[in-house]
Amino acid sequence: MEARTPWQALTRSDYLRTGWPWRSAAYLASGVLTGVPLLLVLLVLLGFSAVLIGLPLLLLAGVALGGLERRRLRLVDREPAADPHRVPDAPGLGAWLKTRVQEQATWRELGYAVLHATVLWPLDLLALAAGIGLPLAVAAAPVQLAVDGHEARVAKTFLVTTYPQAFGAALAGLLLLAVLLHPLAALAGARAALTRALLAPRDAELRDRIGEVTRSRARLVAAFEAERRRIERDLHDGAQQRLVALTMTLGLARLDAPPGGPLAAQLAKAHDQAGHALTELRELIHGIHPQVLTDYGLAAALADAADRSAVPVETDIDIPRLERPVESAAYFAAGEALANIGKHSGARTARLTARHTGDLLRIDVHDDGCGGADAARGTGLTGLADRVAVLDGTLTITSPPGGPTLVRVEIPCSALAAAPCA
16 A cells, blocks of 8 residues: 555655655755745734734735645645635625634644744754755765865865765765655654644534535525425416416317318317327426425325336335425435336336334335346436435445346435324
């Protein structure tokens, strides 16, 4: 398995042959490059803070540095550090500042900025000087001797006057570099761990973010259901009523037309087409959201779907009224499963079982067909699985070649009423 951090890389025998020593050095060097200008910026902002102008800028500097440090962390940590900040509830700079001031992550980033500007980058510079600068200075003894021509003081410590001494010092410097690259990587790993601890989201922040995503997803589901009910109502109260009126008008016109003439034939044809259009519209409305589901709940809607199935379906339904999004998703998942039985399975019989136990709705659709059902082949079950997943539910298919096939829908939910309806 590939190493994720310098600490993991240090446990391997081929550490020096990998890129981790130089990635660690680059991480520490980039810390120096960001720390020096950061110190200057903080000093300037602290001066402005005396008149309260620099306080928002200090927060902004901390947030900006936090984003940069999370990206820089990728040099020595292959796992990305997530942004701990929430999206403001409203647009604009004022809403952004209000959200940031209320977040613990903002103040941790400001604390990290002060720590980085005053302590961390000098430690990075010292580690680079001791771990890389000193060995390279010793290894450069032959170059120093060649430049001077007579003698060279290696690393400001000992004197060499001959090339054998200089090359011996160079070899010692390279060996020292190989040794010191190990603690250098350990320090880079410690720096990365500190950065992640201060700048990555905490468990509580992740739970809050997950909770917000869940609430947002629930709002989207509710909005989708409301829009679909609006479309159903508009079709039922608008287009359907007009088609009914048109059908009645054509029927009355047929009575007034001379029998056997071309006008009567055309009116009869138009009357039949209007009737077919009305039938198709009613089926469309039923497919969008059947009225029985709204009026009597999921249990009655499943029984109705089983009665209309092309394959005889035995039912065992015992469920209470549930939330509308749950009932809708469960109904259409079961309805699609029953439709697939009639279209693809070649089954003679099917069975639909629905139960609500505790806080879980489970619907099983079983058939004795040929099996081999695969959601990836475009049977419509993939989209239904996504729709069920929005409610934290699952749709699983067990369909070995030769059958039988079992489609199971499970959605966590609570009952709206204690007494079940079937």
